[in-house]
Amino acid sequence: MPEVEAGDPLPSLIVESVRAAGIEVVAGDVFVVAQKVVSKAEGRIVPLAGIEPSELARDWAARYDKDPRMVEVVLKEAQRIVRMERGVLIAETRHGFICANAGVDASNVAADVVVLLPEDADRSAREIQATLEREFSTTVAVIVSDTFGRPWREGIVNVAIGIAGIAPLIDYRGQPDSHGRDLKVTVIAIADELASAAELVMRKTAGLPVVIIRGFDYTTREASARELIRPPEMDLFR
């Protein structure tokens, strides 16, 4: 993939890259696309020069040696602060995702700009899907992915933040297991597992923002990454 700039037609760039690589797209292929290129193409880039940090942002930044303008952007992207301790700022975004810095990221972009999450990553995924399906005359699924941290475990993993054409959860409840017993609470977040699998190929510094997963059997339907967000009333770790 070439370097993606604001306003670039990302779906077409993906089609061109697939063709240039000589890849034949097959029905059911799952395209995992890194959030960073989606956000860049959609112009979700904020120059820090124009940002006026609030007092909260200035205080926090001073305490933990951060850029107060970056902190201000994070606070603006947050709909709720979940934790703000020891230099770590975990926030709920307007989409409902809970992640570090409300998904605002400064890596792999020019200095003095930060990248926001796509406004609606499901829509981004659907747009990519529509172009891929038209150009390759077959059905595909698209997952827009980002790397999120998680409580209790070290390191970040890739998860799905936008989805098109694939049921993100497989619900095994009610199906008999190998001993004929009901599988009681087995709902697998396959969209997140597919995103994680793709990250192993993307690697952070490899500049491979699109990965195709082939041969995975899934349910094709209209879907949303919102299905992966636990409803607040069911969440014990708000």
Add this chain to the structure above:
Amino acid sequence: MPEVEAGDPLPSLIVESVRAAGIEVVAGDVFVVAQKVVSKAEGRIVPLAGIEPSELARDWAARYDKDPRMVEVVLKEAQRIVRMERGVLIAETRHGFICANAGVDASNVAADVVVLLPEDADRSAREIQATLEREFSTTVAVIVSDTFGRPWREGIVNVAIGIAGIAPLIDYRGQPDSHGRDLKVTVIAIADELASAAELVMRKTAGLPVVIIRGFDYTTREASARELIRPPEMDLFR
């Protein structure tokens, strides 16, 4: 794989299955092994018949329509209760993992028994690795995996609970990104991503407890799944 019973030599069964499938093991292959077969082979099976539930276990079970003996086993496996609300019991195991029911599981086993996590899944992984390396005369890595839930997101995903021969985290900190900027907080939990990738092939009901991942570039070294546990003093969601 045949059905695994207590006392079965799991490493040898894996070797036999690989040979029977005509698979040639290649240097660097990562074997992901489902916790369930590891626990079964190691006899980590508890018949519920002999369990005397405490009052706490009886009360909780009555409130949420659960088997009080199963709840008692969970409480015994826990070293700390993290949440106990709305029928959900999240506990820290003696290994330091935080997961539902302290990792005690009743699916895919005979009725009236439950399965505990391996006593030391790193040791289990090392034993499997040693046998594979001896029999196939090459170096491999082994990950023992289990499906864990996570706060904020629906569904469970496969993660690493035991490790041999692979660094579980890749630390990109200090490496320049594609714009020459330092990647500040990018530590990727590749062992968890490898486990998640493997789950897509295992599928809960498919009876495929061992998956081989080939062609992934990683650092070979002695390792432990404890590296994936966030130190309590760094964890904002205890």
